Amino acid sequence: MPSSSASPSAAEAKPGASGGVQSLERAFDLLERMADAGGEVGLSELSTSSGLPLPTIHRLMRTLVACGYVRQQPNRRYALGPRLxxxxxxxxxxxxxxxxxxxxxxxxxxxxxxxxxxxxxxxxxxxxxxxxxxxxxxxxxxxxxxxxxxxxxxxxxxxxxxxxxxxxxxxxxxxxxxxxxxxxxxxxxxxxxxxxxxxxxxxxxxxxxxxxxxxxxxxxxxxxxxxxxxxxxxxxxxxxxxxxxxxxxxxxxxxxxxxxxxxxxx
Incomplete structure (x- = not known):
């Protein structure tokens, strides 16, 4: 029987405060925070500045990495990617x-x-x-x-x-x-x-x-x-x-x- 609770991905797909898709709003907010920080940050820094939990940030960053908009450095930090x-x-x-x-x-x-x-x-x-x-x-x-x-x-x-x-x-x-x-x-x-x-x-x-x-x-x-x-x-x-x-x-x-x-x- 399907669970009545929303999965993390479904929760992120719900409408955001502006009427858009919440996961998209969060992803673009993270990109802007990375730019403000000089282009390279760690997950914990993003969590602190955005107020989002680490698992949510990790999922969003994984998607951005797969799309080429973010890349993961050898030191495990994340940097803005070449597709940007x-x-x-x-x-x-x-x-x-x-x-x-x-x-x-x-x-x-x-x-x-x-x-x-x-x-x-x-x-x-x-x-x-x-x-x-x-x-x-x-x-x-x-x-x-x-x-x-x-x-x-x-x-x-x-x-x-x-x-x-x-x-x-x-x-x-x-x-x-x-x-x-x-x-x-x-x-x-x-x-x-x-x-x-x-x-x-x-x-x-x-x-x-x-x-x-x-x-x-x-x-x-x-x-x-x-x-x-x-x-x-x-x-x-x-x-x-x-x-x-x-x-x-x-x-x-x-x-x-x-x-x-x-x-x-x-």
Whole structure:
């Protein structure tokens, strides 16, 4: 005679709080927790952070491993798997496509090249760009990866991270000098992040490339950490022009935030 009690797998298949399948909600939550932890965790860490029992986490991770979204390391810890790379690359391209009309408005109103960048692990990756119409203009290849300490978008993206997380990131990446203006000291970089929080925008003043100035703001409530920026020659992107450019950046970031929220199912 069949038992009246639900099996663990049946229990996990019941509707979740959002009306979806609970096991799927839990699996994606575990993937996000792994990403937040730097991409590699142990089962006990996931149990502590998620509140789920170890047997449930083990079943979910076993399924994710079988699908290639997670892999088990020789030390028995679990790491994000290679199949996520394809998903991430596709979603980044789509995010860049959605952003282009907003970047075009930035170019129209500021006259300078507009960019969108994401924080991907410890690096900044540029996912969209609309170039300036000026003959002399800045160009950053879409897909280019840079370290965050020498960029305006990097400062904008890290400004609201806890100081200890920023220090840990800088310790992992190092702080090589791209120019003689690059900030290469963690304490000075944290001071620069204080300025970002106080002012509401970030500046790269000849720090990534001599002769280039960049202004950047984060995209609020973005589904992934994102920032937009304008960049141009220091002769055009002056301190005097900053007061006119920053409100445009902030307004476009707010509009992009709403557009991205509308693209994300509730």
């Amino acid at each position: 790379i394809r998903l991430g690359e596709s979603s980044s391209r789509l995010l860049g496509t959605w952003a282009r009309p907003f970047l075009a408005r930035l170019v129209e109103e500021t006259g300078e090249t507009a960019n969108m960048a994401l924080l991907d692990g410890d690096e900044i990756v540029y996912v969209a760009q609309v170039p300036s119409r000026h003959a002399v203009r800045m160009f950053t290849e879409v897909g280019r990866r840079v370290l965050p300490h020498s960029t305006g978008v990097g400062k904008a993206l890290l400004a609201h991270h806890p100081a200890e997380e920023v220090r840990a990131l800088l310790a992992r990446t190092g702080m090589p000098a791209a120019t003689d203006k690059t900030i290469t000291d963690p304490d000075r970089f944290l001071e620069a992040l204080d300025d970002v929080r106080r002012l509401g925008y970030a500046v790269d003043d000849n720090e990534q490339e001599i002769g280039v100035r960049c202004l950047a703001v984060p995209v609020p409530n973005s589904p992934t950490s994102a920032a937009i920026s304008i960049s141009g020659p220091t002769g055009r992107v002056t301190e005097a022009s900053t007061d006119k450019i920053v409100p445009v950046l902030q307004d476009v970031a707010a509009q992009l935030s709403v557009a991205l929220a509308n693209q994300t199912p509730a």
